[in-house]
Structure formats: structure tokens, C-alpha cells
Amino acid sequence: MAQHTAHDNHDSHESHGSLKSYVIGFVLSLVLTIIPLVVVLNDMVEGTAAMVVLLVTAVLQFVVQLIFFMHLREEQKPRWNLMALILGIFILLTIVIGSIWIMTYNTVAH
Amino acid sequence: MWDSIKKFASEFFVTGDPLIYGADVSIGLTMIAVVAALTYFKKWNWLWTEWLTTVDHKKIGIMYIIASILMLFRGGVDALLMRTQLAVPNMDFLSPEHYNAIFTTHGVIMILFMAMPFMFGLFNLVVPLQIGARDVAFPFLNSLSFWLFFMGAMLFNISFVIGGSPDAGWLSYPPLSEKMFSSGVGQDFYIWGIQISGIGSLMTGINFIVTILKMRAPGMKLMKMPMFSWSVLSSCITIILAFPILTITLALLFIDRYLGAHFFTLDGGGNPMMYINLIWMWGHPEVYIIVLPAFGVFSEIVATFSRKRLFGYKSMVFALMSISAFSFFTWAHHFFTMGSGADVNAFFALTTMAIAIPTGVKVFNWLFTMFRGKISFETPMLWAIAFIPCFVVGGMTGVLLSVAPADFQFHNSYFLIAHFHQVIIGGVVFGFFAGLYYWWPKVFGFTLNEKIGKWAFWFWNAGFYICFMPQYVLGLMGMTRRVNTYGWDTGWWELNFVSTIGAFLMGIGFLFQIWQILHSIKFMQKAPADPWNGRTLEWSIPSPAPMYNFATIPHVEERDAWWEEKQRRAQGEAPKPLPPLEPIHMPKNSGIPIIKSAFWFAAGFGLVFNWLWLAIPGFIGIALSMLAHSFNYDTDYYIPVDEIERTEAAAKGDAR
Numbered sequence: 001m002a003q004h005t006a007h008d009n010h011d012s013h014e015s016h017g018s019l020k021s022y023v024i025g026f027v028l029s030l031v032l033t034i035i036p037l038v039v040v041l042n043d044m045v046e047g048t049a050a051m052v053v054l055l056v057t058a059v060l061q062f063v064v065q066l067i068f069f070m071h072l073r074e075e076q077k078p079r080w081n082l083m084a085l086i087l088g089i090f091i092l093l094t095i096v097i098g099s100i101w102i103m104t105y106n107t108v109a110h
Numbered sequence: 111m112w113d114s115i116k117k118f119a120s121e122f123f124v125t126g127d128p129l130i131y132g133a134d135v136s137i138g139l140t141m142i143a144v145v146a147a148l149t150y151f152k153k154w155n156w157l158w159t160e161w162l163t164t165v166d167h168k169k170i171g172i173m174y175i176i177a178s179i180l181m182l183f184r185g186g187v188d189a190l191l192m193r194t195q196l197a198v199p200n201m202d203f204l205s206p207e208h209y210n211a212i213f214t215t216h217g218v219i220m221i222l223f224m225a226m227p228f229m230f231g232l233f234n235l236v237v238p239l240q241i242g243a244r245d246v247a248f249p250f251l252n253s254l255s256f257w258l259f260f261m262g263a264m265l266f267n268i269s270f271v272i273g274g275s276p277d278a279g280w281l282s283y284p285p286l287s288e289k290m291f292s293s294g295v296g297q298d299f300y301i302w303g304i305q306i307s308g309i310g311s312l313m314t315g316i317n318f319i320v321t322i323l324k325m326r327a328p329g330m331k332l333m334k335m336p337m338f339s340w341s342v343l344s345s346c347i348t349i350i351l352a353f354p355i356l357t358i359t360l361a362l363l364f365i366d367r368y369l370g371a372h373f374f375t376l377d378g379g380g381n382p383m384m385y386i387n388l389i390w391m392w393g394h395p396e397v398y399i400i401v402l403p404a405f406g407v408f409s410e411i412v413a414t415f416s417r418k419r420l421f422g423y424k425s426m427v428f429a430l431m432s433i434s435a436f437s438f439f440t441w442a443h444h445f446f447t448m449g450s451g452a453d454v455n456a457f458f459a460l461t462t463m464a465i466a467i468p469t470g471v472k473v474f475n476w477l478f479t480m481f482r483g484k485i486s487f488e489t490p491m492l493w494a495i496a497f498i499p500c501f502v503v504g505g506m507t508g509v510l511l512s513v514a515p516a517d518f519q520f521h522n523s524y525f526l527i528a529h530f531h532q533v534i535i536g537g538v539v540f541g542f543f544a545g546l547y548y549w550w551p552k553v554f555g556f557t558l559n560e561k562i563g564k565w566a567f568w569f570w571n572a573g574f575y576i577c578f579m580p581q582y583v584l585g586l587m588g589m590t591r592r593v594n595t596y597g598w599d600t601g602w603w604e605l606n607f608v609s610t611i612g613a614f615l616m617g618i619g620f621l622f623q624i625w626q627i628l629h630s631i632k633f634m635q636k637a638p639a640d641p642w643n644g645r646t647l648e649w650s651i652p653s654p655a656p657m658y659n660f661a662t663i664p665h666v667e668e669r670d671a672w673w674e675e676k677q678r679r680a681q682g683e684a685p686k687p688l689p690p691l692e693p694i695h696m697p698k699n700s701g702i703p704i705i706k707s708a709f710w711f712a713a714g715f716g717l718v719f720n721w722l723w724l725a726i727p728g729f730i731g732i733a734l735s736m737l738a739h740s741f742n743y744d745t746d747y748y749i750p751v752d753e754i755e756r757t758e759a760a761a762k763g764d765a766r
Binding site for chain 1: 323347351355381383384387388391435438439441442448449450451453454
């Protein structure tokens with residue numbers, strides 16, 4: 001009944017992953033949390049190297065979340081979530097890089 | 111005991127100014143009158159079940175519009191007070207402190223509590239009807255958005271009788287807005303009022319993106335969608351990317367003030383310029399957020415009243431969507447004078463000039479739509495036509511301001527004030543008025559008096575130019591914004607006096623609009639379903655729209671679906687047989703949004719005064735409301751077929 005009504009559209013079920021994918025995602029995110037903690041707390045690397053480790057594990061963590069918990073790969077076409085994500089990342093980079101650029105040459109701050 | 115109460119009251123309430131005492135009395139009397147009227151006419155139950163708990167997008171839209179008109183009144187009174195103070199030199203009408211508070215609240219209220227809810231009101235009233243949907247994607251969330259906005263706006267507004275208004279400018283730049291220089295609670299009212307309503311704005315953005323992407327009538331491909339819905343989509347995309355920046359920036363300012371952090375202070379490694387950088391990353395997209403839907407409104411109106419298809423549909427879509435992305439690349443033009451060097455200023459000057467191009471494309475599209483059309487001049491069209499020259503001049507002065515070296519002269523002068531009032535009044539306010547006049551019959555089911563509407567239009571227009579044209583000149587003569595008075599020797603008073611006259615003419619225009627509405631309610635003229643000979647789906651259903659909007663969901667095959675259908679019928683083609691009626695699935699009303707938002711109000715008020723005994727229960731209440739909603743599975747129902755039949759028959763009977 002009422003298959004055409006718009007309200008039923010958002011009830012249509014997309015895949016929400018399996019137990020296996022959730023376990024893999026959980027383990028991966030734990031590993032990616034432990035690596036930077038161990039590396040930084042034990043002073044295994046310092047300075048730029050520590051920053052690189054932190055940033056790389058953070059970005060990987062982000063990817064794990066998107067794939068295993070946000071089900072980014074399982075979306076049906078048109079892939080609105082993926083488009084929104086790309087636009088969001090684009091704006092995010094604008095904010096970060098733009099702020100660094102503006103504030104670096106800010107004569108008031110120096 | 112008595113003394114401590116007196117001491118508390120003297121700090122808690124704003125005292126000393128006769129204008130404020132007058133406001134106290136009128137607020138008290140209005141509240142007593144409203145409560146008495148509701149009790150006398152036994153309307154409490156009606157108010158609760160029909161309005162306060164509603165999830166119907168049309169009713170939420172009406173509440174948004176009413177709230178925004180109240181806010182327009184308050185922001186407008188602020189403006190008239192300022193213009194009175196500036197009418198002649200050395201005026202002693204407002205104290206400097208009071209003047210600071212008034213220009214701050216004028217700016218915040220007009221942008222965040224007038225333009226934004228007016229815009230959301232139009233989204234709610236129009237988008238589901240235009241795309242052939244029965245409600246928005248998330249009706250509960252929609253109600254929650256409205257009540258969060260409302261409570262945020264109320265929290266901001268009570269600051270002028272309780273605790274004291276914010277007075278650090280509409281964007282409250284640090285270091286002035288930091289605890290050291292603004293130790294009162296006004297600044298905290300600012301932060302929490304905007305934060306709470308900001309959550310609502312963000313959720314509305316999400317809601318309408320999903321509604322437009324997922325709930326269009328079958329057959330309505332994106333490129334067949336009416337232009338207003340496109341403009342809503344572009345505006346909402348900008349909302350969901352820009353509003354988080356505002357939330358974070360104000361949260362950091364709050365942490366500075368409340369916990370003594372140093373994000374934006376001059377000491378402790380902070381930098382106030384970072385705040386200015388961040389706030390304009392929201393602030394610049396924000397002006398496009400409010401103006402893009404106005405462009406959508408004009409596109410609908412110009413096509414309807416020229417009896418022509420919109421010229422350049424694809425270029426219009428491209429212009430809207432490219433503005434919503436490019437609006438994120440121009441923010442530094444608000445602080446060229448900060449001194450970030452020639453490279454930064456050159457880049458942002460160029461992006462600012464470039465973003466004028468898609469806007470120019472739109473202006474030509476509207477002109478070509480009118481070209482050789484059968485134009486008629488009803489009130490919505492009058493506002494649309496007045497918009498074009500006004501916005502073009504406002505846009506050109508914007509391009510003048512975007513020339514970075516010249517901006518060092520214009521920056522924070524009345525030239526700037528005149529520029530942004532011209533684009534915001536000429537673009538946004540004219541646009542939203544046009545939209546309200548255009549869709550009024552569909553929403554309320556009766557028509558507005560055209561004659562009084564034309565008086566209002568001419569007062570607004572004449573008033574606008576008389577008010578703001580002198581301000582361009584004043585800016586070039588050296589008058590800076592936010593000055594509360596000036597001397598006879600400056601030579602500014604004649605132009606200021608003229609400007610004040612213009613402001614009051616706009617005030618008279620507003621009174622005409624209120625009179626027009628009251629007059630039209632008294633001499634009720636039932637509106638037909640399609641009063642303007644419209645083009646899009648909302649005109650295919652009765653006025654006012656029944657609660658389920660469409661008895662049967664339409665199938666769309668082309669742009670301007672309703673217009674094409676009318677053409678086919680005029681050529682003698684029989685309308686397609688409608689499929690049999692089916693029970694309609696609808697969302698149930700809920701009291702949780704208003705209750706949860708009231709808890710937000712309590713939490714915000716507690717944090718403003720640093721009363722944790724109020725703030726903590728407030729946050730607990732918010733959490734409990736969320737839990738209560740999570741475990742509520744009784745959220746929807748079906749309207750049976752015979753009820754739909756009765757409603758449709760009644761609507762048809764009315765139309766005859």
C-alpha cells in the first residue's frame with residue numbers, strides 16, 4: 001500500500017553491513033588508536049616524525065570510519081553521500097589552508 | 111533579605127533608561143493580554159494541538175514567518191532609534207552605551223532572527239508543494255528546528271530587559287567581546303542565543319537537502335525542478351558547510367570567556383584576528399545563504415508574471431550552484447585592512463570580483479525572461495522589478511569595495527553600510543516580501559489587498575533610496591560606521607537628516623503592510639487555487655493546501671509541469687485519469703520539540719548567568735527529551751480514503 005508515497009522512500013533498506021565488517025572496522029580503529037598512543041607516549045619518534053605518525057593514523061582512522069561504519073562503499077547511485085563528503089573535504093581544506101595562508105602573512109600578529 | 115532581593119533585581123533587570131521601562135511595561139501588558147485572550151476564548155488546547163506541537167511544514171512555515179515579522183519590527187525599531195539619534199549633530203537621544211547595544215542587536219536580529227527565519231518560512235511553505243511531496247523528509251526535526259530557532263531568538267531578545275544587551279557589534283569581534291572588555295552578560299546572551307538557533311538552522315539545511323534530493327514527485331528529474339527549489343538546495347548546501355564554522359568560532363569565544371582560555375585574547379598566545387578570519391568564513395557564505403533563495407523567488411515570479419518560461423534555466427542552475435561553492439572563497443575581503451599582504455588581498459579581491467559574474471548571469475536571465483513577455487504588475491512582480499536596479503547598484507558598489515587598495519578608504523565607512531543594506535534590503539528583503547506576496551493566497555487561502563500593497567511598496571522603495579543613497583556620500587565624506595554622534599563642523603547633518611527621513615518612510619511602508627494584512631483578514635476574499643496563472647505544482651492544488659498537500663502524487667514529465675498541463679487542457683486534451691485514492695501516510699504531532707527547546711532555553715539562560723543549578727537540569731532535560739523521542743514508536747498514522755474524499759470535495763466546493 002502507498003508504495004508511491006514519498007514517505008516510504010526513506011524506509012527502503014540499504015545494506016547496513018555484517019558482523020564481520022563491524023568487527024574488522026572495530027579492530028582496525030583500535031589498532032589505529034593504539035599506534036599513535038604507543039609511539040608518542042614512549043617517545044619513540046619526535047618532532048616532525050611524531051606529527052606525521054599522528055596525522056597519518058588520524059586520516060586512516062577517518063577512512064576506516066567512513067568505510068566500515070558509514071558504509072560509504074555500499075551506497076546506491078546517485079552517490080549523494082560520497083559527493084557531500086568530497087565537497088565537505090574540499091571546503092575543509094579551504095578553511096585550513098586559507099587560514100594558515102592568511103594568518104601567516106598577518107602583519108598584526110607579528 | 112529585602113536588600114539582597116533589591117540588589118539582585120537591580121543587576122538582573124536593566125534599569126535607568128526610560129525607553130527600557132517603556133519596553134518593560136509593553137512586554138508585560140502584551141503577555142497579560144495574550145494569556146487573557148487565550149484563556150477567555152478557551153484557545154489553549156487549540157494552540158497546543160494545532161500549532162505548538164504541529165509537524166506540518168505549512169504551519170511551521172507560518173510560525174517562522176510570524177516570528178520573523180515580529181523580529182523585523184524589533185530590528186526596525188532599533189534602526190529608527192539609531193536614525194533618530196543621528197538625525198542632527200550632537201543629539202542627546204541615546205547614550206553612547208545604549209547606541210552600541212542598539213546597533214549590535216539591530217544587526218544580529220535582522221540577519222539571524224529576521225532574514226533566516228523568513229527564509230526558512232518560505233522553504234517550509236513552498237518546497238514540499240513545489241516538488242510534489244506531502245511533507246519534508248524529517249517532519250519532527252523540522253518542528254525541532256523551528257523551536258530551537260524560536261528559543262534562541264527569545265534568549266537573545268530578553269537581553270534588553272534582563273541583564274543587558276550585547277554591545278560589541280553584530281559579529282562581536284574580540285578583544286572587545288572578551289571577558290576583560292565586556293564583563294556583562296550581554297555577550298553571553300549573544301553566544302547562546304545564536305548557538306541554540308544555529309543548531310536549528312543546521313538541521314533545517316540537512317532537512318531540505320534530503321527533502322529535495324529524495325522526495326521529488328515521480329518523473330521530476332533534478333533538471334525539471336522549479337527554480338525556487340534549486341535555490342533552496344544551493345542555499346542549504348552552503349548552510350551545512352558554513353554553520354558549523356560559526357558554531358565552533360562562538361564555542362571558542364565562549365571557552366575564552368567562561369573558562370579563561372586564550373584563543374582570541376591578546377595575551378597567552380591568542381590572536382583576535384583568528385576570530386575575524388573564522389567568523390567571516392561563516393559570515394560571507396551567510397549572505398549568499400540568505401540571498402540565493404531570494405534569487406529563486408524572483409525566478410518564479412518573473413516567469414509567472416511575464417507568462418513565459420524562465421530564460422536560461424541551465425545557466426541559472428549553474429549560477430546558483432557555483433555561487434554556493436564560490437561563496438567559500440571570498441571571506442578575506444571583509445578584512446583587507448588587517449594587513450595580510452598583497453598576495454592574500456589580491457587573491458580575495460579577484461575571487462570577489464569573479465563571484466559577481468554568476469550573479470550578473472542571473473540578472474540577464476531575468477531581463478530576457480521579461481523581454482517580449484506579457485508582463486502584468488501585481489505586487490509580487492513590482493517587488494521583483496524594483497529588486498533588479500537596486501541589486502545591480504548594490505552589487506556594483508560591492509565590486510568597488512572589492513578593489514583591495516580602494517577598500518582601505520571605504521572600510522567601515524558609511525559607504526560600506528550603504529552597500530550592504532542595498533544588497534540585503536534590495537535583494538533579500540524585497541525578495542522575501544515578493545515571495546510572501548506571491549505565495550500568500552496558497553498558504554492562507556485568501557488574497558491580499560493589492561491597493562494597500564502598492565502603497566506599501568512605494569513607501570518602502572522611496573524610503574530605501576532616500577535613506578541609503580545619502581549614506582554612500584556620507585561614507586566618502588569620512589563618516590565611519592558605529593559613530594553615535596557628530597559635530598556641526600563635519601558638514602554631515604543635511605545628508606544624515608535626509609537619510610533619517612528615508613528610514614521613517616520605510617517604517618511607514620511596514621505599517622502599510624501590517625494594515626494590508628489586517629484589512630485583507632477583515633474583508634476576506636477567498637483565493638482561487640491558481641490566482642496568478644502559475645506554472646509549478648503548488649498551484650495545481652486547492653488554496654489553502656490541504657494538510658496532505660496532494661490527494662494523489664502528481665507525475666511530472668517536463669519543467670513548469672502545471673503550466674504545460676493547463677496548455678494541454680486548453681487545447682481540449684482531457685486530463686489524465688487520476689489513480690484511485692489511497693490512504694495517506696502522515697507524521698503525528700509531537701510535543702517533544704517545544705519541550706526540548708524550552709530546556710535548551712533554560713540551559714542557555716543558566717550558562718549566561720553562570721547558574722549551574724539551572725543549566726545542569728536544562729541539559730538533563732535535553733537528554734531526557736532525546737531519549738523520550740528515541741523510544742517513541744507511535745510516530746505516524748494514515749488518513750483514510752473517505753476523509754480525503756471529504757476534504758477534496760469541500761475544497762472544490764469552496765473554489766466555486
